Amino acid sequence: MPTEGSETSDVLQFRIEPLDASRHRREAFDCGVESLTTFLRERARKEVASKTCACFVAVPAAEPGCVAGYYTLSAATIALEQVPPELARRLPRYPLLPATLLGRLACDLRFKGVGLGRLLVVDALARAFLASGEVGSVAVVTDPKEATVSFYEKFGFRRLRADRMLLMMATIRDLLTGAAKGD
Ligand SMILES: CC(C)(COP(=O)(O)OP(=O)(O)OC[C@H]1O[C@@H](n2cnc3c(N)ncnc32)[C@H](O)[C@@H]1OP(=O)(O)O)[C@@H](O)C(=O)NCCC(=O)NCCS
Numbered sequence: 001m002p003t004e005g006s007e008t009s010d011v012l013q014f015r016i017e018p019l020d021a022s023r024h025r026r027e028a029f030d031c032g033v034e035s036l037t038t039f040l041r042e043r044a045r046k047e048v049a050s051k052t053c054a055c056f057v058a059v060p061a062a063e064p065g066c067v068a069g070y071y072t073l074s075a076a077t078i079a080l081e082q083v084p085p086e087l088a089r090r091l092p093r094y095p096l097l098p099a100t101l102l103g104r105l106a107c108d109l110r111f112k113g114v115g116l117g118r119l120l121v122v123d124a125l126a127r128a129f130l131a132s133g134e135v136g137s138v139a140v141v142t143d144p145k146e147a148t149v150s151f152y153e154k155f156g157f158r159r160l161r162a163d164r165m166l167l168m169m170a171t172i173r174d175l176l177t178g179a180a181k182g183d
Pocket of ligand 1: 111115
């Protein structure tokens with residue numbers, strides 16, 4: 001879980017830290033999906049500067065400056081009518097509810113399949129949960145490509161409609177509490 005103050009976490013052999021264009025070599029990043037590669041290389045710095053998103057990168061402990069993977073978080077809204085009834089039971093009846101968008105997630109081709117994607121998702125969920133203590137957010141939502149729907153299902157994300165998935169903040173709290181207890 002990201003720690004208040006340090007804004008970094010050391011898990012496996014990676015540190016996860018806010019994107020810093022002066023230190024992180026974005027031009028060398030290649031995840032094999034052009035839009036996600038180009039975003040990090042050409043747009044992430046500007047979108048962070050304009051507060052459109054926050055961007056966090058995984059840096060291998062052995063290669064400072066190398067970007068092994070990244071994710072972005074932004075404020076979002078979800079329509080109450082899209083939340084499955086059993087999940088909506090404890091929510092107020094506002095037509096729109098605050099949420100956190102996990103907008104982009106990608107691992108460099110060199111670092112695929114070693115658990116980095118999982119590490120980034122867990123870090124993103126923990127960060128979103130901590131932030132919801134300061135600015136309300138009832139869920140993390142993401143809009144995955146069809147090929148990665150089953151990846152997100154591993155974390156408990158539920159499909160809302162064809163292109164959107166959701167994980168309630170209450171479920172994230174339980175996941176993080178369970179992880180902290182070693183369950
Ligand atoms: C999708 C992606 C982030 C996964 O990262 P990764 O580091 O390769 O995944 P991990 O090694 O952490 O795998 C964690 C688990 O997810 C599974 N997994 C990995 N990629 C998957 C996929 N595309 N679909 C379904 N399951 C997947 C792994 O088999 C593993 O399962 P296990 O826990 O049962 O062993 C990565 O492949 C990537 O960057 N892809 C290109 C960009 C992209 O498609 N991003 C998603 C945007 S919607």
